[in-house]
Amino acid sequence: MFDLDGVLVDSEPVWEEVRRAFVADHGGTWQEDTQSRLMGMSTQEWAAYLHELGVTLPPDEIARGVVDQMAERYRHGVPLMKGAPEAVRRLADELPLGLASSSPRALIEVVLDAAGFRDRFAVTVSTEEVPRGKPAPDGYLAATAQLGVDPRACVAVEDSSNGLRSAHAAGMRVIAVPHPRYPPAPDALALAWRVVPDLDSLTVAAIER
Structure with missing residues (x-):
């Protein structure tokens, strides 16, 4: 996720x-x-x-x-994070992927098309489509429900304090990829199962381990 x-x-x-x-x-x-x-x-x-x-x-x-x-x-251009297209393709080849975003649906659709991600995600959820945004777990729980999987069998990839809290509250293991300009609070980062420096470190082998 x-x-x-x-x-x-x-x-x-x-x-x-x-x-x-x-x-x-x-x-x-x-x-x-x-x-x-x-x-x-x-x-x-x-x-x-x-x-x-x-x-x-x-x-x-x-x-x-x-x-x-x-x-x-x-x-005028979607500013993708370094390694994002490669990470999505790499993981989608081996694992079902979901997206749980705080962005409104209209912006999610723009990114999916511009980045070529549309066929890579089995399910996408905007928190405007659930009762509560992050740090509540609603978005992640909705995404796992649509996939028909137990949240405890999922790994979430997050960067922000509220995102880390949200995925953890949903019962997921959380991989943190902290944004250098907007680092998460220490107590939120402590909820992460793993902390990686960038998306290049996000591999199927690392998740399976």
Whole structure:
């Protein structure tokens, strides 16, 4: 089970830039810990949070405005993480893959097409399609349910604090690939079964061991 943002797509800097500018342009105040809080939230959750920061628009308009700007950025190229296409192909040749992402469905679809990932994932879930975003386990549990597998028989690949907590709460073993700019909190990283420096280290043999 893969996360998307920060694992396969180097999108966190783009999310931060877009949402930070949106907050500033609409009367809100970006806080020092805002980005770390937002990572893993569902669309509904982060839109409500930006509204709490003082953005004058209602949450549904906030979500629509930010997602439209993200989609426009992606139309100019999806910033894949180093080794992401190779890792997905390598694992998909041997194992069934799922995707549990906090991105809205519209952005997931853009990435699947742009990166050539569509036929590599047996199931994809957006946390806007489940009751709660990360760190709740809902997205991962929905993905494993659709695959018809026990979460305890799955390995999740995550980067963020909320993502690590989410996969661990679902009962999965978690491989952490920390993002150098947005490292997870130490207590969240301690939940990882393994920590690897990059996606090149993610092999079928390493998972089977």
